[in-house]
Amino acid sequence: MMKKRISLFIAVMLLAVTFAGCGGIRKENGSSGAGGSVTEETVTEEVEEKEPEAEAAINGTEAEEAEEEEPEAEAAIEETATEMTADKEPEAAGASTGAEEIGTAGASGGAEEKGDAVAPTEAEEDQESSPFLLWEYEGYVDECRGYTWQKEFKNRDYDGDGKNDRVSRKYNEDEQTAVYTVEFGNGDSLICPEVWDTGFPHVQGGDTDGDGEKEILVTFSYDTGTDPYSYGEMFLFDKNDSSGDYKEVELPLAKGEKGAKGFDIDFDKPEKGKIRFTIKEAGVSMEEEVDEDYVSYWWTDEATSEMRCVYRAEIMEGNSPVVRCYLAPLPRHGLSLGFNLNYKDGKYEVGYVEKDAPPEE
Ligand SMILES: [Ca+2]
Ligand SMILES: [Ca+2]
DSSP, X not given: OHHHHHHHHHHHHHHHHHHGGGXXXXXXXXXXXXXXXXXXXXXXXXXHHSOSSSHHHHHHHHHHHHHHHOOGGGHHHHHHHHHHHHHHOHHHHHXXXXXXXXXXXXXXXXXXXXXXXXXXXXXXXXXXXXXXXXTTOOEEGGGOTTBTTGGGGSSBOSSOSSSOBEEEEEEETTTTEEEEEEEOSSSOEEEOOOEETTOEEEEEEEOSSSSSSOEEEEEEEOTTSSSGGGOEEEEEEEEOTTTOOEXXXXXXXXXXXXXXXXXXXXXXXOBTTEEEEEEGGGTEEEXXXXXXXXHHHHOOSSOEEEEEEEEEEEEEOSSSOEEEEEEOSSTTSSOOEEEEEEEETTEEEEOOOEEOOOOOO
């Protein structure tokens, strides 16, 4: 791992330079705001090992660079910003604390002791699990031993035909991407378009268009990134009855890189501690209170636009299942919006957009 770590670190640095012009809303010198916190450093270390494409990794690297160039006078202010950001972002901090905490969160047992000479119990295996094991893995995800969320893929029946369904993964090291295939145990399968290799897959089935047959929702979360609520990928597939093929459904959302989908958001110039933003596609205009430090370190003084991605989506079962989506309009900020994708008159529509976060897992 060490050899790789060095070369990958160089790769990350190079990518950081490449992407330096794509900072978007974030100010480069502000990116170090959270760099001093323990959680952020943990993540940065993990990220250095391997996560060049994920936006989060680039931010992490920028943070490091910025720290070096930073005038000392700013250090004290940065400290304050760090604290404030941490206070305001309990969820983000919790989700980005790296392998150990995520491993614990995903596991049911929280025991500290590890196995000695005896074979590890199930709980102990959980304890030693890591999300990172998936990144270079090839094969069935339910056989990825030690992967934190391995169990999520065992004994699943996404299409509801009573047969076990499995998810397999192919890894493309050169492109740093992965291609997942869902096999339905009945000869049918769907191949998901390629995604970044650092995404964690989630598969769900539900009849979201009401024709009696389940659609398959495949999403990818980037839980180990420094700002996991800023990126995600989602694909909804519908089955063609005659051919048995699954085809991706058009969703009424803006498209980003890979499978990212979300809203193009127009942000007004911040005024009096507030940022007003408009999501034209959803007919929504909202105002969010932010403090001066947030604007100084994470924002811009000008009006701007940016596509923000759905970071999590799930099918909500019920009389008429819908795809519930969650999106964070402001980077590195606790505000989360929720909205449904409702099927109506032959297509999906964006429903009411409200402040909402995913239920606790
Ligand atoms: Ca099945
Ligand atoms: Ca259906």
